[in-house]
Amino acid sequence: MSPDRLTGLTAAEVAQRVSAGQVNALPSRSGRTTAQIVRDNVFTRVNAILAILFALVMVTGYWMQGAFGLLIVANSVIGIVQELRAKRTLDNLAVVGEAHPVVIRDGVRESVVRDEVVLDDLIAVGPGDQIVVDGEIVAEDYLEVDESMLTGESDPVEKNVGDAVFSGGYVVAGSGVYRAVKVGADAYAAQLTAQASRFTLVNSELRQGINQILRIVGWLLLPVGALIVWAQFSQPDVDWREAVLRATAALVPMVPEGLVLLTSMAFALGVIRLGRRNCLVQELPAIEGLARVSVVCADKTGTLTSNQMTLHEVIGLDGDQDRPAEVLSQLVGADPAPNASMQAIASGLPADDDFEPWPVAARASFTSAKKWAGVSFVGHGDWVLGAPDVLTGGDVAARAEEFGASGLRVLLLGSVDRRVDGADAPGPVTPLALVVLDQLHRPDAAETLAFFREQNVEVKVISGDNAASVGAVTRSLGVEGEVVDARTLPGPDTQEFGDTVAAARVFGRVTPEQKRQMVASLQARDHNVAMTGDGVNDVLALKDADLGVAMGSGSAATRGVAQIVLLDDRFATLPYVVAEGRRVIGNIERVAKLFLTKTIYSVALALVVGVLQLPNPFVPLQVTVVGWFTIGIPAFLMSLAPNRDRARPGFVKRTLAVAVPGGLAVAAAALTTYLMTRGIDDAHDTLQLQSATATLIALIMTSTWVLSVVARPYVWWRIALVAVAYGFYFLMFTLPWSRRILSLDISDPAVINVGIIAGACGMAVVEATWWATRRVSTVTERVSRPTI
Structure with a gap:
């Protein structure tokens, strides 16, 4: 069934379940009464x-x-x-920082706090959303869920209608709707979501x-x-x-x-004190971890640059500017959960009152691992949009590299000769246009990086973006040194990998698994590592770091695994932290x-x-x-x-x-x-x-x-x-x-x-x-x- 046709529970049915106690009631956010x-x-x-x-x-x-x-x-x-006082601060901040699932009731989608979800609620999810209760998929659109917090297996799991999902997982790609079948204490991993905002007193070196x-x-x-x-x-x-x-x-x-x-x-x-700066400390020993940090691994997008981007220009590679704009409009229209790049493209394209969407035959959602997304349209071809240096080479990739070297973000729009959801996709790509996006630096990023240098805390920028673009951004912020393309790194078990990670400061084209491996490599060399991030691609590294710091506007998954959440997204709060x-x-x-x-x-x-x-x-x-x-x-x-x-x-x-x-x-x-x-x-x-x-x-x-x-x-x-x-x-x-x-x-x-x-x-x-x-x-x- 199409998600748009789902109506969910009625107000009367919700009230009935609330009176019956079938609510997702979880322990106090701050632990003790x-x-x-x-x-x-x-x-x-x-x-x-x-x-x-x-x-x-x-x-x-x-x-x-x-x-x-x-x-x-x-x-x-x-x-x-x-x-x-600490309890009151945490309770107030946790309401802002916790996951807010979107439920479908009376045919209308509304955001509620996790405690208001009731049995049989229909919950809509997209990339980065956390699974807050155990449920069963009732509608999906190329939905992939990471259940590593439950199973330890980092590979995403494709979910189809009828499949079970468990609280504690999060959506990597695609979108869908699931029905809540177990709530509150009955859920398989309810304590994971409860502890995401709890004032804990777990062991630490100091307390021990x-x-x-x-x-x-x-x-x-x-x-x-x-x-x-x-x-x-x-x-x-x-x-x-x-x-x-x-x-x-x-x-x-x-x-x-x-x-x-x-x-x-x-x-x-x-x-x-940190609460006054809109910084939510989700675990008490995180305070101790702050003092021991020797390396900060920072993602670029969302940390050094704003999550919001603007469309700089669309460069038709065959001289035709109308065709790329038409295809981009269709790609935007076919994306049920557009990311920041797609939102920038949608805002920058001219409005078309006569727009008619093409029928979709298949879709491939963007992931940080493959670095491209695509749509196969019925009668209108198969199209991909992603990293130029991943999808093609030659003069087109070199031209994109020139834009990237100036700090701009560049995507390639191209056509392919096969369905985008095939195992061999995307195959050979015929370039159509370069899509150039402006990235806005956070005004306090340079000052924050300078603070860490003065305090002998090393900063490493590890990003999934093009290495040249990452290098341009970091150089403008005062971070000097060689920029490493992570695709050229040797295996994580080699001495050379550890030496390179320890020596270099800026890395581009880093996959989520490589971020995790970099954190582990630094920890093996007796570093206390803090990882900052806001997207799904940062979750693995945030989980493994000594201290995970998430941006408040980031995905629910990153906020759920981080020990500290910067609710106002200010990277400049980190020195105070x-x-x-x-x-x-x-x-x-x-x-x-x-x-x-x-x-x-x-x-x-x-x-x-x-x-x-x-x-x-x-x-x-x-x-x-x-x-x-x-x-x-x-x-x-x-x-x-x-x-x-x-x-x-x-x-x-x-x-x-x-x-x-x-x-x-x-x-x-x-x-x-x-x-x-x-x-x-x-x-x-x-x-x-x-x-x-x-x-x-x-x-x-x-x-x-x-x-x-x-x-x-x-x-x-x-x-x-x-x-x-x-x-x-x-x-x-x-x-x-x-x-x-x-x-x-x-x-x-x-x-x-x-x-x-x-x-x-x-x-x-x-x-x-x-x-x-x-x-x-x-x-x-x-x-x-x-x-x-």
Whole structure:
């Protein structure tokens, strides 16, 4: 049956199916509901530990010492607010970015959101459209469907009336109509379409590294925590309230309470920031992938140039201009799903009020693999339109090459002596005309390419267009170098193929399979590859790239497989995308170093104090205040700051390389002071208080210098951050009211000087460790830089 004669369901039938629940209902686009977000941010392991310790402190009656309990509220509120903001952003953007199938109802075609498709709906599809539900073909016109996302087989499958199609596939060529036979959870691959717009929390190197660190910390906390609790309660003549406070003061800083929170918050803020630029992040780890990109493979059409083209001229090769215009008009009229080139031709041809379509005997749709399309008309011959260098050679191809070298796009119109749908088509081609199209450069393309060069991110332009035309466009945008015709490339398994792909920057006449092979070749050479595209020919490479970036106006298939969708089609958004990824990953690594330094020195202090059976020198309020200004507030600010450094593998190793020596240096300075000023025998209350004050001075001086090291390279606000921290602590020890609240005693200069000297030595050790690590590191870190 002709698609034009299909009427589909009536409004009453649609309403009946909706009331029966036969709707394509899919999970929430952003994964978790509001209730799940609240629950997962409130009922965490860290909050549970802090809540128990807070309750114990409250029992003692010293309520001010329970100030660390504010962390429970802060952790929960900040996490909930940020994730709800990210959810709202994703939900709003996903409505724009998701596939909008065209259904036939009451004989009228209308675009609906995927969730509104009902059982037995008739859905019309064309090239690039995604199959959103399982169905059965009821009408087709040379329809070919790629089901590689389901079967792994990349060759398109020809579909005839009665054949089944499955959600997750997409149309490569031709057009058709299918009836929805399974919707929602019943569909074979419903989760594929659901996940195309979901805020996922799948594993990544960063998350795996943090989880690995937290597992190690967890194993340390159990024995050390038990030891310190036993040591505090076994002190002679100790009041149980004091024992609880000192045990709590030892346990609270061991918990890296802000690390997971700031990690999730940084990711959520990244989603929100990119959302403001009409950039839809469909998978959360894509933020991490942005930071690791070393090569961007960009398609030309739709990325560097606009998808819209204009008809420049039609050059009749035998001097007759009327015949080419007539044939082109018939080809346009016979194409049920015209691509950008056909749309440009249709707009450029003069209007003909007496136009009568020729009867069509056969059609061959355009594909990027064969690079031509054709129609066989009854009584009017067989015609093809496609790449001149593919369909013919000699003077005609050379003339087309001259136009291509100036950046124009050229198609050849020719006649053939066989049906275009035959296995041996097109056969010999008799050229009739060259069709010259203008390609419009995106105004921001040159600036974007320059940004990537400055950031040491290599850009490779891989296009299916004529190599000369691609080279002309890229040269005008500042991309220099040899232009490679992909038809001359050796097999993908050869060393020469990999060398050529690695060395060259611009490729023309690339098939979809070759794009995929190029991505794989670059990945085999330890590159993190981002692929941008908008058409069906880009889907295979987008799927295999480390990061797939689709244009919002591109096909539903490309949007469905990409991790990031540029909804406004602005190639200039990519620098912001990459910068956001670098900001998130680089800053998380910084704050991880701070939190783990605190955990390590807290564990080391507790271990030594417990073994020596000494009272813990600190009370909860002291460690809370220290945590706020050496860890909490600086970590929060640094997690939001810009960061242009490309992410590197080895997150755990680099983090521990700073946190372990830094934490041990802090612990050594504090323990040296404590043991030198107090000794290991029983001490009277005044000496205990003075010794604890000196120990706190040594700990603050050294741990704040760890902050100073982690804050490098310096810019003005990071220097101010460290200066404010030192200034705050100076006032804390000099102001009488703060000394009273925090139980500090600086009345004995000899004791206090020991803490100052030990702290200075600790600072020197931290500094020396940083320089030693910098010397052996493969990436030299800087002390400062003029801008950020």
